[in-house]
Amino acid sequence: MSRDLPIRDSVALAPYTTFGIGGPARSFATATSEDDIAAAVAWARERGLPLFVLGGGSNLLVRDSGFPGLVLHIALRGIQQQPRGIFNVAAGESWDDFVDYALSLHMAGIECLAGIPGSVGGTPVQNVGAYGQEVAQTIESVRAYDRQTEKFVEIPRARCRFRYRESLFNTDEPNRYIVSQVRFRLHLRGLPSLRYGDLQRAFDHASDPTLAEVASTVRNLRRSKGMLLVPGDPDCRSAGSFFKNPIVTTAELASVAAALGVKPNGIPQWAAADHRIKLPAAWLLERAGFKKGYAEGAAGLSSRHTLALINRGNATCADIERLQDHIVATVQQRFGLTLEREPVLLGT
Numbered sequence: 324m325s326r327d328l329p330i331r332d333s334v335a336l337a338p339y340t341t342f343g344i345g346g347p348a349r350s351f352a353t354a355t356s357e358d359d360i361a362a363a364v365a366w367a368r369e370r371g372l373p374l375f376v377l378g379g380g381s382n383l384l385v386r387d388s389g390f391p392g393l394v395l396h397i398a399l400r401g402i403q404q405q406p407r408g409i410f411n412v413a414a415g416e417s418w419d420d421f422v423d424y425a426l427s428l429h430m431a432g433i434e435c436l437a438g439i440p441g442s443v444g445g446t447p448v449q450n451v452g453a454y455g456q457e458v459a460q461t462i463e464s465v466r467a468y469d470r471q472t473e474k475f476v477e478i479p480r481a482r483c484r485f486r487y488r489e490s491l492f493n494t495d496e497p498n499r500y501i502v503s504q505v506r507f508r509l510h511l512r513g514l515p516s517l518r519y520g521d522l523q524r525a526f527d528h529a530s531d532p533t534l535a536e537v538a539s540t541v542r543n544l545r546r547s548k549g550m551l552l553v554p555g556d557p558d559c560r561s562a563g564s565f566f567k568n569p570i571v572t573t574a575e576l577a578s579v580a581a582a583l584g585v586k587p588n589g590i591p592q593w594a595a596a597d598h599r600i601k602l603p604a605a606w607l608l609e610r611a612g613f614k615k616g617y618a619e620g621a622a623g624l625s626s627r628h629t630l631a632l633i634n635r636g637n638a639t640c641a642d643i644e645r646l647q648d649h650i651v652a653t654v655q656q657r658f659g660l661t662l663e664r665e666p667v668l669l670g671t
């Protein structure tokens with residue numbers, strides 16, 4: 324099996340992550356075809372090794388001891404355009420390159436997701452979203468290797484169970500599916516989405532911005548917050564937002580407000596499903612004393628975005644986890660809310 328699919332031993336994982344942190348993988352393979360995916364799964368199974376699927380490493384924190392199994396890097400390429408705005412995109416394509424390609428064809432639906440790093444295959448996993456759009460709005464189906472039945476399957480959107488930063492792939496059945504291709508339905512010459520406040524304000528005086536103008540504004544906004552990968556920018560050695568925005572009940576909102584001595588409607592908030600309320604995690608961090616640029620040794624917060632934990636240079640995973648634990652404990656003590664980490668933690 325490994326004759327067809329080269330497998331390397333002891334491969335450093337830090338360079339495969341945007342954090343630039345983490346020990347080695349015991350074994351490492353790169354899949355450029357669906358056959359490679361099936362072969363890698365069989366290889367790991369025969370040896371009783373755990374398998375981890377790696378995309379662009381932009382939502383990943385790898386422990387310093389590394390991973391004692393096979394890391395399978397997804398590098399399948401190809402974009403196939405079909406009638407009626409359908410695009411079949413291989414999982415290893417760069418997400419941001421696909422956004423650019425869609426824009427060049429005047430296709431609407433993902434313009435607000437410009438500038439998000441990572442692979443196309445990584446986007447359904449946490450239902451990537453930003454500036455008022457989510458991939459759930461344009462994904463038609465996901466093609467994936469089912470490790471339970473050992474077959475490739477086509478999973479329609481309704482079965483992907485997309486929610487805020489959650490899906491079938493990371494929550495309901497984690498580790499079961501390896502995404503090989505995502506099918507999107509985009510809209511030829513559709514109007515750009517301007518749902519998000521910062522975006523609306525940017526176009527206050529401009530009428531009918533084009534898709535490309537909206538995407539470019541999103542990229543500029545992201546750059547100003549260190550949320551665009553720019554080589555040499557110390558604020559983007561991160562995994563993006565490190566904590567999810569907590570979704571709370573009205574009683575929980577009332578206790579947060581009481582802790583701050585304000586009225587519940589004095590707290591920034593958005594309506595969420597099931598009569599619950601989404602609170603901005605960055606706002607809570609700031610009120611708990613963690614401001615932009617806060618540092619604890621080699622770990623810290625971005626100087627432009629409170630929610631991004633960054634590697635300030637030679638940080639270890641232990642450094643980042645120490646800061647994470649400090650923040651979680653302080654927010655818990657101050658507001659009674661437990662923040663949840665957004666990036667995936669790999670290793671023991």
Ligand SMILES: Cc1cc2nc3c(=O)[nH]c(=O)nc-3n(C[C@H](O)[C@H](O)[C@H](O)COP(=O)(O)OP(=O)(O)OC[C@H]3O[C@@H](n4cnc5c(N)ncnc54)[C@H](O)[C@@H]3O)c2cc1C
Nearest residue numbers: 376378379380381382441442444445451452453502562563
């Ligand atoms: C600067 C910066 C800004 C960001 N901004 C945003 C943002 O605005 N919105 C947002 O939602 N996210 C954001 N992120 C997070 C990240 O870019 C996305 O979550 C991205 O989709 C992760 O894709 P990836 O290929 O890098 O996945 P990885 O980090 O490689 O993996 C993440 C998880 O997905 C799984 N996975 C990856 N590929 C596959 C596959 N083919 N099949 C099955 N499982 C797979 C992995 O096993 C892992 O569990 C940001 C990150 C950074 C560094």
